Amino acid sequence: MRAQTTAEIKAIALKHLSEGGPDAVSLRAIGREMGMSGSAIYSYFDTRDALITTLINDIYTSLLDQVESARDAVPPDDIAGRIVAWGQAVRLWSLSNPQGFRLIYGDPVAGYHAPTGGPAPEAAKRACLGLTELAAAAWPRAKATQAFIEHQWSDFSPGLADTVREHFPDLPPAAVALALRMWGRMHGLIALEVYGHLGTQTGDPAKLYHAELLDLLRSLGLQVEHVRHPGTPRASA
Amino acid sequence: MRAQTTAEIKAIALKHLSEGGPDAVSLRAIGREMGMSGSAIYSYFDTRDALITTLINDIYTSLLDQVESARDAVPPDDIAGRIVAWGQAVRLWSLSNPQGFRLIYGDPVAGYHAPTGGPAPEAAKRACLGLTELAAAAWPRAKATQAFIEHQWSDFSPGLADTVREHFPDLPPAAVALALRMWGRMHGLIALEVYGHLGTQTGDPAKLYHAELLDLLRSLGLQVEHVRHPGTPRASA
DNA sequence: TTCTAACTCAGAACGGCGTTCAGACTTTGT
DNA sequence: ACAAAGTCTGAACGCCGTTCTGAGTTAGAA
Structure with a gap:
C-alpha cells in the first residue's frame, strides 16, 4: 500500500x-x-524538500493540536487563563520537541525555502487565528493601555491578513498587532531556551517564562490572582 | 604571512x-x-567547526560593537532612551545581517556544537552585562511593577552568573531576570521577522517592534514621551 | 653551510549526501 | 495477452568534511 x-x-x-x-x-x-x-x-x-515540507506541516499541526486543546481546557470567559494556557502549552511542546521547533521556526535545512506563492499552511492560519482570538477577547480591557498602537490592515502579509479579516471582520487592526506582539513575546524566551542561550539549569527558564506571561497579562489590564504557579503544567484554574 | x-x-x-x-x-x-x-x-x-566558531565570535562582536555604540550615543541618565537605542540597534543589525543572526541565534550548521566546557564567549558576556546594566538602571522604578518576580542567583548558568555577580554585586536577582526577559522580548519579534514569519511587508514589523519597545518601557514604569517615532533609526532624543 | 625540523600545500582517497537515469520487475486495466 | 503505470535497484555525477601521503619551502641550530 x-x-x-x-x-x-x-x-x-x-x-x-x-x-x-x-x-x-x-x-x-x-x-x-x-x-x-x-x-x-x-x-x-519528489525531492527532499518535499519531505521536509510535509514534516513541517505535520509537526506544526501537532503543535497547534496541543496548544488549542490546552486553551480549550480553560473556560472561554477566563481570558487570562486561556492566554496563559496557550503560552505554557507552546513552551512545553517546544521543549518536548526542540528539533520540531527548530524545523518550524529556525533554519529548516540547507537551502530549503517554503513555496512562497502558495497559500499559507493550515497550521500557520490556526496559530494566527488562535492568537488573534485571544487578543480580540482581551482587547476591550487592553485598549486602555495599548491605545498607542497604530496599525493598518494593509501592513500584513496578504494571505494571512485575508484569513484573519474574514474571521474577525470588526476587529481593529491594533488588536491584530497585539496578537503578533503576544506571539513575539512568547516566542522570544522559548527560542532562547530551545537554542541554549539561557544557561543550562532546568528550573530557571520556567520561572522566567511564567513571569513574562504574568507581565503580559498586566500589559493587557487583566487580573492575575487566580493563575497558578508554574509548578503545575496547566497554568490556569 | x-x-x-x-x-x-x-x-x-x-x-x-x-x-x-x-x-x-x-x-x-x-x-x-x-x-x-x-x-x-x-x-x-583544525576543522570546519573551528572556522564557524571564529565566525560566530567575530559576528557576535560586531553586533555588540554596534549595539553598545548606539546605546552610548544616548546620555546615561536617559534610561528609556538607552533601552530603546539598544533594542533598535539589535533589530537593525539583525536585519542587515540576517545570516549572521541565524549563525548566532539559530542552528549554525549541521551538527555544530559550541565548546560547552569552555568559558563563555566575550561577546555573550558583553550582551548579558549590557542588558543587566540597563535593567539595573531601570530597576528602581521597575521594582514597583515587577515585584512579583522571584528569582535566585543559583538559577543561572554558572559562567555568566559569576561574571554578572562580579560586575553587579548588589543587584537583586530579580533585576537579572528582568534583563533576560527584556532580551527575550526583543529577540522574539526580531527572530520572527528574520525568519520570515511576520509576512512580507517591510514597513509593518518596524511599527510592531517599536510598539513592543514602548510597551516594555511602560512595563518598567518609564516615561515614553520623548522617544522618537521609528521613522528615524536612532530612536531616542 | 649543512642538516633538520616545522610548516604549507596538492592530490588522492573514504564515506556521506541529493539527485538523475537506464533498466528490470511487478502490478493493474483493458 | 498486451500495454501502461508504478516500484525499485544500482550506477553515476557532483557536492561535502576529513585524513593521509608526499612533495616543496622555510627557518633555526649545529
Missing part, C-alpha cells in the same frame, strides 16, 4: 529528526533503515 | 555566509576561490 509506505517514510524521518536534528533527515539513511535504496524514496516524494 | 591568509579565509567565509547562509560556508569552496586546495585550509583551522 502506497499510503503505508509514505507513512513509514515520514515516521522514520521524524525519528531521525528528533534524534539528530534537521540535517539527520537524509533520504539515503531513511532508505537504508527501510531496506530500500535511497533513490526509491523518489517514488513517494 | 599566516595572519593574512587566515584573515582572507575568514573574509571569504563571511562573504559566502551572507550570500548563501551557514551551509554555503564550505572549505572546498573557500579554497577554490583562493586558488588553493580544500585541504589546505586545515593548516589554518
Whole structure:
C-alpha cells in the first residue's frame, strides 16, 4: 500500500529528526533503515524538500493540536487563563520537541525555502487565528493601555491578513498587532531556551517564562490572582 | 604571512555566509576561490567547526560593537532612551545581517556544537552585562511593577552568573531576570521577522517592534514621551 | 653551510549526501 | 495477452568534511 509506505517514510524521518536534528533527515539513511535504496524514496516524494515540507506541516499541526486543546481546557470567559494556557502549552511542546521547533521556526535545512506563492499552511492560519482570538477577547480591557498602537490592515502579509479579516471582520487592526506582539513575546524566551542561550539549569527558564506571561497579562489590564504557579503544567484554574 | 591568509579565509567565509547562509560556508569552496586546495585550509583551522566558531565570535562582536555604540550615543541618565537605542540597534543589525543572526541565534550548521566546557564567549558576556546594566538602571522604578518576580542567583548558568555577580554585586536577582526577559522580548519579534514569519511587508514589523519597545518601557514604569517615532533609526532624543 | 625540523600545500582517497537515469520487475486495466 | 503505470535497484555525477601521503619551502641550530 502506497499510503503505508509514505507513512513509514515520514515516521522514520521524524525519528531521525528528533534524534539528530534537521540535517539527520537524509533520504539515503531513511532508505537504508527501510531496506530500500535511497533513490526509491523518489517514488513517494519528489525531492527532499518535499519531505521536509510535509514534516513541517505535520509537526506544526501537532503543535497547534496541543496548544488549542490546552486553551480549550480553560473556560472561554477566563481570558487570562486561556492566554496563559496557550503560552505554557507552546513552551512545553517546544521543549518536548526542540528539533520540531527548530524545523518550524529556525533554519529548516540547507537551502530549503517554503513555496512562497502558495497559500499559507493550515497550521500557520490556526496559530494566527488562535492568537488573534485571544487578543480580540482581551482587547476591550487592553485598549486602555495599548491605545498607542497604530496599525493598518494593509501592513500584513496578504494571505494571512485575508484569513484573519474574514474571521474577525470588526476587529481593529491594533488588536491584530497585539496578537503578533503576544506571539513575539512568547516566542522570544522559548527560542532562547530551545537554542541554549539561557544557561543550562532546568528550573530557571520556567520561572522566567511564567513571569513574562504574568507581565503580559498586566500589559493587557487583566487580573492575575487566580493563575497558578508554574509548578503545575496547566497554568490556569 | 599566516595572519593574512587566515584573515582572507575568514573574509571569504563571511562573504559566502551572507550570500548563501551557514551551509554555503564550505572549505572546498573557500579554497577554490583562493586558488588553493580544500585541504589546505586545515593548516589554518583544525576543522570546519573551528572556522564557524571564529565566525560566530567575530559576528557576535560586531553586533555588540554596534549595539553598545548606539546605546552610548544616548546620555546615561536617559534610561528609556538607552533601552530603546539598544533594542533598535539589535533589530537593525539583525536585519542587515540576517545570516549572521541565524549563525548566532539559530542552528549554525549541521551538527555544530559550541565548546560547552569552555568559558563563555566575550561577546555573550558583553550582551548579558549590557542588558543587566540597563535593567539595573531601570530597576528602581521597575521594582514597583515587577515585584512579583522571584528569582535566585543559583538559577543561572554558572559562567555568566559569576561574571554578572562580579560586575553587579548588589543587584537583586530579580533585576537579572528582568534583563533576560527584556532580551527575550526583543529577540522574539526580531527572530520572527528574520525568519520570515511576520509576512512580507517591510514597513509593518518596524511599527510592531517599536510598539513592543514602548510597551516594555511602560512595563518598567518609564516615561515614553520623548522617544522618537521609528521613522528615524536612532530612536531616542 | 649543512642538516633538520616545522610548516604549507596538492592530490588522492573514504564515506556521506541529493539527485538523475537506464533498466528490470511487478502490478493493474483493458 | 498486451500495454501502461508504478516500484525499485544500482550506477553515476557532483557536492561535502576529513585524513593521509608526499612533495616543496622555510627557518633555526649545529
